[in-house]
Amino acid sequence: MAENPNQALVGREGPPATIHVDRSRIRQFARSVGLTDPAYFDEVEAKRRGYPSLIAPPTLPIALGQDAEPGAGSLPQVKWDVRKLLHEGTEIVYDRPIFAGDVLTMKGQLKSIGTREGKSGVRTIYTMENAFYDPQGKRVCALLIRTSEGQ
Amino acid sequence: MATHWQDVKVGDPLPTWEHESVTRTDLVKYAGASGDYNPMHHDETLATKVGLPSVFAHGMFSMGLLLNVVVAWAGPGSVKRFDVQFRAITWPGEKVTCTGKVTGKREEGGEKLVDVELQCETKPGTKSIVGSATLALA
Numbered sequence: 001m002a003e004n005p006n007q008a009l010v011g012r013e014g015p016p017a018t019i020h021v022d023r024s025r026i027r028q029f030a031r032s033v034g035l036t037d038p039a040y041f042d043e044v045e046a047k048r049r050g051y052p053s054l055i056a057p058p059t060l061p062i063a064l065g066q067d068a069e070p071g072a073g074s075l076p077q078v079k080w081d082v083r084k085l086l087h088e089g090t091e092i093v094y095d096r097p098i099f100a101g102d103v104l105t106m107k108g109q110l111k112s113i114g115t116r117e118g119k120s121g122v123r124t125i126y127t128m129e130n131a132f133y134d135p136q137g138k139r140v141c142a143l144l145i146r147t148s149e150g151q
Numbered sequence: 152m153a154t155h156w157q158d159v160k161v162g163d164p165l166p167t168w169e170h171e172s173v174t175r176t177d178l179v180k181y182a183g184a185s186g187d188y189n190p191m192h193h194d195e196t197l198a199t200k201v202g203l204p205s206v207f208a209h210g211m212f213s214m215g216l217l218l219n220v221v222v223a224w225a226g227p228g229s230v231k232r233f234d235v236q237f238r239a240i241t242w243p244g245e246k247v248t249c250t251g252k253v254t255g256k257r258e259e260g261g262e263k264l265v266d267v268e269l270q271c272e273t274k275p276g277t278k279s280i281v282g283s284a285t286l287a288l289a
Contacts, residue, residue: 025184028183028184029184029185029215031180031184032177032180032181032183032184032185032212032215033181033184033212033215033216033218033219034170034215034216034219035215035218035219035222037222037226037227039227039228040227051228055227055228057215057218057227058218058221058230058233059211059214059215059218059233062185062187062211063184063185063186065186066185066186086237087210087237088236088237089234089235089236089237089282090210090211090214090234090235091232091233091234091235092230092232092233092234093231093232094230094231094232097227097228097230
């Protein structure tokens with residue numbers, strides 16, 4: 001198989017974005033997936049449990065890119081045929097939970113390119129990563145999105 | 152109350168959580184919350200024009216529904232890792248049944264961890280999502 005022309009993009013970080021995690025986004029996101037635990041909505045209850053503020057639903061990182069400053073936080077422009085794409089899966093890894101009030105640096109990259117056998121031939125799997133860091137540079141979490149392209 | 156690590160046994164079921172029926176309003180709410188405005192999730196005219204029966208749910212919407220199982224059982228701050236594969240499309244009007252089961256239990260780096268498998272079913276035998284998570288318990 002010919003080398004994938006996107007291979008040169010692997011491991012190259014895009015321009016970082018600064019994300020201010022706010023209470024409104026946490027509440028809106030929690031509500032949209034049916035979560036009802038008061039720790040997502042009520043600051044008094046969140047603090048009673050020892051959290052600094054509202055805690056973020058674990059899949060919130062997928063939504064945080066829209067809160068980046070204009071032009072920042074974009075993922076590399078992979079050349080693929082959008083008509084042949086499938087969202088294969090998503091993985092989220094946490095070093096600590098995200099809370100309202102966090103100011104996070106988000107860095108995106110094409111992490112890897114692989115393949116899998118599909119029903120109608122080999123599919124190429126692109127794994128994109130958005131990693132989030134605290135102001136001290138310590139990683140808070142990483143979001144990995146696997147997208148596949150058919151032949 | 153969140154579950155205590157010492158009480159957990161491999162094979163224990165997590166509490167089932169059901170979303171009675173996926174509505175187009177659910178998808179619009181999720182689009183706004185997530186910032187995912189792929190028209191196939193909210194624009195019925197466009198979706199039918201490309202040959203689909205209707206709009207369909209974001210995979211990440213279903214992954215979000217699955218959180219209800221995890222949070223009810225282990226609490227909101229428990230997730231260390233959560234990984235899913237999307238297997239089937241979820242259509243408006245479908246009921247989503249979210250379930251889970253304990254597959255492992257270990258201590259690592261001073262944390263009391265539990266491994267679970269998770270899934271969403273949209274009709275008997277059709278899994279829209281299968282996944283796994285590692286949860287830290289008290």
